[in-house]
Amino acid sequence: MTEWTDPDAFARALERADTKSKGNCFEDFTEGDRLEHDPGLRLARWANDAWMGQTLNHDPAYWRRDAADDRGFDEPPIHPDYLLAATLGATVEDLSERGGYFLGRTDVRFPDGPVPPGTELRVESDVVTTAASSSRPEYGIVTWRTRGRDARTDDVVCSYERTNMIPRREPIATDGGATADDDATDEPDLPSTFLTPDGGFFEDFVDALERADDRDAAVAYRHERGRTQDSVTVAALPLATLNTAKQHHNAEAMADAPSGDVVAYGDVTRSTALAHARSDERTWREVGFDDESFHDFVTPGDTVYAFTRVLEADDDASDDRAGTVRFEHVAFTQREKPVYSGIRTAEIRKRQPTDDNR
């Protein structure tokens, strides 16, 4: 009788066995379809704290009761970055586990957030559009609108629209996409002066924008901190959001990919860069994110840095002690190429008489 675990017999058995594949192909998505994502997730304090600590998000309102109380929270809530990553993580099994690229996301909002630890998430997505990729015949491009709900109250605590390239079952003929103008040597049209805010309060951003006004200048600066990607950030953090994308934890499957290795979850890259930016400001509340793009992959050993451009400031917010600022944040690595960019709207604390000057 055949011993199935005999190495030769087993190797033959593996060759002959079909693989029960995971995830959906491009052809499985139809505009208008709704998918209820089974995993759901309990937003645990430990996972939130692991995410926040490892991505260098150290805003005290998410760590300490007195700071949370000062910010108008009943207790340190789940941070919006982890809430967003967990909402997306729970969708991966149905939407993007098959592989492909997380291209971008927009209209990220937290209608009934923030939420306390222990909140149980129920997540659903609608297929918004499906399109051929003109440059990559083996992929299609799918956009979904996703909502994360508090399973107890049904309140929407996080929503967004995201776009991925999804592998096709059958490649199609394409026009090959637009031809890149490789010979273009135009100098980039950057302003002559880059200004940095003196501090991290709302008034500091207003002041810097005023100094840039009517001049060939921008309020744009780098943040010093960097975070080298390791097995915790690349594999452990996405798995703590139930993100089953093999890109983050299956080195063998990724060996033949263009990256040649596992890659960081886009939300880890993004949250790390945002943390660097937040460490140089007095964040009051996160309002929303738009036009997020993931330009290139990040692999273990890459160090994630951040660059910020301040776009506008508005003296209007949910609390008199804050104003609203719109930023463009860019994550980049030691190779100095952008890997993520997005527009962030956040409320920033105004300077109070008792505040120090940072």
Ligand SMILES: CC(C)(COP(=O)(O)OP(=O)(O)OC[C@H]1O[C@@H](n2cnc3c(N)ncnc32)[C@H](O)[C@@H]1OP(=O)(O)O)[C@@H](O)C(=O)NCCC(=O)NCCSC(=O)C[C@H](O)C(=O)O
């Ligand atoms: C994905 C890339 C390899 C593409 O590179 P390149 O071909 O140079 O870029 P193009 O700009 O030409 O884009 C290709 C097509 O995709 C469309 N596109 C690009 N961005 C968007 C967007 N934000 N929204 C909609 N469509 C977009 C373009 O129009 C092009 O279309 P077409 O011409 O018809 O083909 C490269 O960008 C890359 O490597 N990006 C990094 C991807 C990445 O690392 N993402 C994060 C990590 S993976 C992850 O987190 C997975 C996650 O867990 C999950 O499950 O989603």
